[in-house]
Amino acid sequence: MAVKYKKLNLKDKYQYLTRDMGWEPTYQSKKDIFPEEDFEGIKITDWSQWEDPFRLTMDSYWKYQAEKEKKLYAIFDAFAQNNGHQNISDARYVNALKLFLTGISPLEYAAFQGYAKVGRQFSGAGARTACQMQAIDELRHSQTQQHAMSHYNKHFNGLHDPSHMHDRVWFLSVPKSFFDDARSAGPFEFLTAISFSFEYVLTNLVFVPFMSGAAYNGDMATVTFGFSAQSDEARHMTLGLEVIKFILEQHEDNVPIVQRWIDKWFWRGFRLLSLVSMMMDYMLPNKVMSWAEAWEVYYEQSGGALFKDLERYGIRPPKYQDVANEAKNHISHQLWSTFYQYSQATNFHTWIPEQEEMDWMSEKYPDTFDKYYRPRYEYLAKEHAAGRRFYNNTLPQLCQVCQVPVLFTEVGDPTMLSHRQTVYEGERYHFCSDACCEIFGHEPEKYIQAWMPVHQIYQGNCGGSDLETVVSNYYHINIGEDNLEYVGSPDHKRWLDLKGLKPLDSKSESDQDAV
Amino acid sequence: MSVNAISEYKAEHRDRVENFHGMQVLFVYWPHHLMFCSPFALMVSPDMTFGDFLEQVLKPAVASHPDGAKADFLNAEWQLNGDAFTPEASATMTESGIDHKSMLTVTTPGLDGLSGAGF
Numbered sequence: 001m002a003v004k005y006k007k008l009n010l011k012d013k014y015q016y017l018t019r020d021m022g023w024e025p026t027y028q029s030k031k032d033i034f035p036e037e038d039f040e041g042i043k044i045t046d047w048s049q050w051e052d053p054f055r056l057t058m059d060s061y062w063k064y065q066a067e068k069e070k071k072l073y074a075i076f077d078a079f080a081q082n083n084g085h086q087n088i089s090d091a092r093y094v095n096a097l098k099l100f101l102t103g104i105s106p107l108e109y110a111a112f113q114g115y116a117k118v119g120r121q122f123s124g125a126g127a128r129t130a131c132q133m134q135a136i137d138e139l140r141h142s143q144t145q146q147h148a149m150s151h152y153n154k155h156f157n158g159l160h161d162p163s164h165m166h167d168r169v170w171f172l173s174v175p176k177s178f179f180d181d182a183r184s185a186g187p188f189e190f191l192t193a194i195s196f197s198f199e200y201v202l203t204n205l206v207f208v209p210f211m212s213g214a215a216y217n218g219d220m221a222t223v224t225f226g227f228s229a230q231s232d233e234a235r236h237m238t239l240g241l242e243v244i245k246f247i248l249e250q251h252e253d254n255v256p257i258v259q260r261w262i263d264k265w266f267w268r269g270f271r272l273l274s275l276v277s278m279m280m281d282y283m284l285p286n287k288v289m290s291w292a293e294a295w296e297v298y299y300e301q302s303g304g305a306l307f308k309d310l311e312r313y314g315i316r317p318p319k320y321q322d323v324a325n326e327a328k329n330h331i332s333h334q335l336w337s338t339f340y341q342y343s344q345a346t347n348f349h350t351w352i353p354e355q356e357e358m359d360w361m362s363e364k365y366p367d368t369f370d371k372y373y374r375p376r377y378e379y380l381a382k383e384h385a386a387g388r389r390f391y392n393n394t395l396p397q398l399c400q401v402c403q404v405p406v407l408f409t410e411v412g413d414p415t416m417l418s419h420r421q422t423v424y425e426g427e428r429y430h431f432c433s434d435a436c437c438e439i440f441g442h443e444p445e446k447y448i449q450a451w452m453p454v455h456q457i458y459q460g461n462c463g464g465s466d467l468e469t470v471v472s473n474y475y476h477i478n479i480g481e482d483n484l485e486y487v488g489s490p491d492h493k494r495w496l497d498l499k500g501l502k503p504l505d506s507k508s509e510s511d512q513d514a515v
Numbered sequence: 516m517s518v519n520a521i522s523e524y525k526a527e528h529r530d531r532v533e534n535f536h537g538m539q540v541l542f543v544y545w546p547h548h549l550m551f552c553s554p555f556a557l558m559v560s561p562d563m564t565f566g567d568f569l570e571q572v573l574k575p576a577v578a579s580h581p582d583g584a585k586a587d588f589l590n591a592e593w594q595l596n597g598d599a600f601t602p603e604a605s606a607t608m609t610e611s612g613i614d615h616k617s618m619l620t621v622t623t624p625g626l627d628g629l630s631g632a633g634f
Contacts, residue, residue, distance in 0.1 A: 039521050186519065338552040375630030376550070394576045396553040397542045397618075405553040415547055415633030419554065421596065421618060427528045428596070428616035430542065430554075443518040445526040455530045458540060458558045 010055070017057040022125035034123045040186040043251035047124035050246055053238035054130070061133055064231075065140065072144060072228045079221045080151045089217040090285040091156065091495035092486055097222065098158040098348035099279055100210060101149050103175045106166035108142035110179040111135075111194060118187040130239050134195075137232040148225040156491050158347040158482040165347055168462070169475045170453035171275070171339070173403045177450060178272050182265075184446065189261050191243045197265035200240030201306065203233065204298040205273050209280040209288065216286040248313040255314045260442070266318035267435040271402035277328075278335035281361065282353060290364035295328040320435040326411050329365050333373040338407050340380065341392040345471050349486035352381045372414050389485055395454045395467075399432035400447050401439050406432045424448065532615035537561075539608065539615040543573060546622050547633040550580050554618065565589075565611055566604030582626040594620040 008016065025033060037044070056064075078084075088094070112135050119131030146162075153159040166172045182193040211226030213219075247254050277291035288294075299321075307317040340350045353361070358377065361369045383390050396405035397419075410418045420431040424444050431437040440447050456462055463474035471477045481490050496503055518524055532539050539561055544554035555576050559568060569588050577583035593600040596617055603611065613619070628634045 036521060040519050334552070337549075341550075341552060372632045372634075375632050376634050379629055379634070388579075390550070390579055392551060392579075394551070394555040394557065397544075397556045398553075407552045415549065415628075417544065417546070417549075417553065419544065419618070425528065427531065428614075428618075430616070430618065445518045445524060448528045449526045450529065452530065454556045455540065458538070458556075459530075459534045460536065 013057055014052075014055045017059075018052070018129045019125050022128075030123060034121060036121045036187055037123060040188050041257050042188040042247060042254050044124070045250055047126070049249065050124050050126040051242060052126045052130065053242040054235045056133065056235075061136075068228050068231075072224060073147070075224045076147055076151070076221060079224075084220050085152055085155050086498060087218045087220070091491050092283065092349070092351065093217045093219065093285055094152055094156045094491065095158075095348040095350075095486070096210070096213060096279050096283040097149050097152055097219075098156075099275065099283070101145065101159055102162040102165045102169070102172055102347060103275060104206070104210075105142055105145040105149075106163055107175055107179050108138050108145060110183065111138035112142060114179070114183045114190055114194065117183070118190050121187040134236060134239060137236070141229055141232065144225050144228060148221040151221060155494070157478065157489075161476045164476050168453075169347065169477070170345060171342075173451065173453050174275060175272055177403045178268055181268065181446065188247060191240075192247070192258060192261040193265040193268075195236065195240035196244045197262065197269050199233070199236040201266065201303055202269045202273065202299070203237060204302070205294060206276055207233065208294060208298065209276050212288040213280065213284045216288050217284055244310070245313075248310075248315065252314075259315055262315065263319040264439050264442075267320055267324075267439065268402060270324045271404055271432070271436070274331045274335050274404060277332035278339065281332035282336045287360060290361070291332045292328040292364060295325070300325055320433070323411055323433065323435065327408065329368040330372070330409060330414055333361075333365075333369065334407050334409070337373070337376055338396075338405055341390055342396070343484055344391050345467060345475070345477070345483065347475075347477050347482045349484065349489050349491065351486040352377050352384065368414065384485070395457065397430055398452050398454055399436050400429045400450060400452070401431060401436035403450065403452065404432060406430065408432050530616065535615075541608070541613065542616070542618040543576075544618060544620045545577065546620065547628040548577070548580055548582060549628065549632070549634050551577070559608060561609045562607050564604065565602045565606055565608070568608070569604075582623065582628065586623045586626055588621060588623070592622040592624065
């Protein structure tokens with residue numbers, strides 16, 4: 001008699017390839033197999049309530065991803081072969097990529113490691129499967145971003161050593177510490193921090209600035225990466241939403257724990273995004289929208305709707321969101337001013353915005369730009385013209401938690417820094433805000449051991465006692481090539497050459513005002 | 516320990532004064548001079564006098580600002596870690612009560628930065 005092999009329907013196939021890959025242990029205890037599920041205080045009573053955010057089996061996953069890769073790399077090849085870098089709006093745009101490659105691409109790799117780890121920690125097979133796929137997605141993003149930007153490395157400076165810089169350079173401890181904090185947390189906090197807060201609540205505030213920024217500025221390579229990542233991001237968003245609903249529905253004791261994580265990770269994400277705010281307003285020659293507009297749409301409106309939905313679980317909007325909302329009219333300008341004065345120690349250039357750009361900012365920031373920030377740039381432009389391009393010759397105080405310099409100002413008074421300090425076990429600690437101070441207070445052991453770049457330089461752990469030695473030997477930033485003022489830089493000169501342009505005035509032909 | 520962990524967890528303060536080879540970290544904030552984006556993070560010897568600190572460390576740090584040359588820092592309004600502080604030029608950091616990672620705030624009324632924007 002002939003044996004008939006039936007093809008599995010989608011539902012059965014999914015069941016076999018995910019749930020049925022798991023089993024109930026008979027000779028080892030579940031607590032030994034999943035030792036990290038309980039210590040955070042999260043109670044899961046019934047894993048069968050987990051609703052898979054997406055129902056891809058591994059074979060489908062590989063198939064779809066492989067098809068995307070074939071197309072993606074063909075476009076990268078075409079971009080490189082046709083010198084696509086020549087089609088960008090202006091070479092100043094590339095500085096956004098220098099920030100992205102050193103600040104964000106390494107976080108994709110860290111996310112890969114994070115999801116691979118937590119994917120092993122959940123006793124629910126559905127959660128394990130979702131994390132496993134996200135881990136591979138994030139590794140893919142790390143790789144495809146590096147490939148997207150590698151062509152620029154042949155033609156512009158500052159892109160040559162992103163992993164090395166991520167682990168050492170002073171401003172890159174902001175993104176690095178963000179992910180270190182998440183990865184050293186337990187699995188449920190990691191998912192709340194990354195899947196929910198970062199990949200769902202705040203995701204558009206990273207994606208739109210960079211990907212739309214690329215589109216508006218002629219960067220086909222990055223645009224194509226963005227399209228290629230979109231379906232991955234859709235899966236990540238649904239995982240974020242499912243995770244939060246599942247944890248909140250499992251046990252009422254989970255609610256206050258999750259609330260505290262939502263508060264913490266909203267704030268840490270917001271501080272991390274201050275780097276993106278400056279990129280959006282200052283590094284894109286063709287503007288997409290202002291940071292204030294982006295925040296208003298993607299957080300205040302979308303986030304507002306989301307937290308309204310979560311009210312039924314007993315969740316309220318993140319603490320200190322009012323501070324973040326008020327800050328939208330200030331942070332991009334405060335960050336740019338900071339990087340302008342510390343450009344001797346960055347792998348990217350900074351510059352004074354053009355007249356038209358300042359007029360755009362007057363329009364987008366009617367209550368703040370002309371009063372507080374335009375005067376700065378007018379003054380600094382005069383100083384530059386007089387041969388005294390401003391660089392700050394001291395090191396900045398950093399916040400112990402977010403590690404951003406203490407550069408943010410008080411709500412209602414943008415002329416006063418919002419510094420806070422505390423003493424813990426006889427040691428003094430400093431913060432940029434009440435929110436960071438509170439995060440510290442809840443888990444001081446995490447933050448007292450932070451590797452703070454400024455303190456590490458002073459401890460002599462960064463290869464030299466003067467900043468220039470640290471910048472070149474420890475950071476691998478090439479002095480006079482990667483760093484300092486944009487006008488007159490090798491990138492600038494190369495761009496003028498490429499476009500057959502002459503510099504506007506003799507100032508551009510001279511060396512950048514050295515430190 | 517307040518942090519949740521899978522076992523007993525004790526962490527070290529990474530920035531203890533012993534790690535700074537006989538020096539200490541000192542933060543100085545000059546309100547309304549946002550040309551300097553944050554408080555300064557400086558490294559000083561505990562035996563440095565306050566007067567020397569003003570001449571050799573603070574004045575050079577603020578030299579780029581037009582108010583820097585005009586400021587009479589010794590006779591300005593000072594706070595040490597949030598409390599009122601009266602500096603003595605001949606007292607050392609230690610004698611002044613300025614310990615590791617302390618923050619000094621110096622306000623110079625009448626010198627309020629540029630452009631009416633505290634810059």
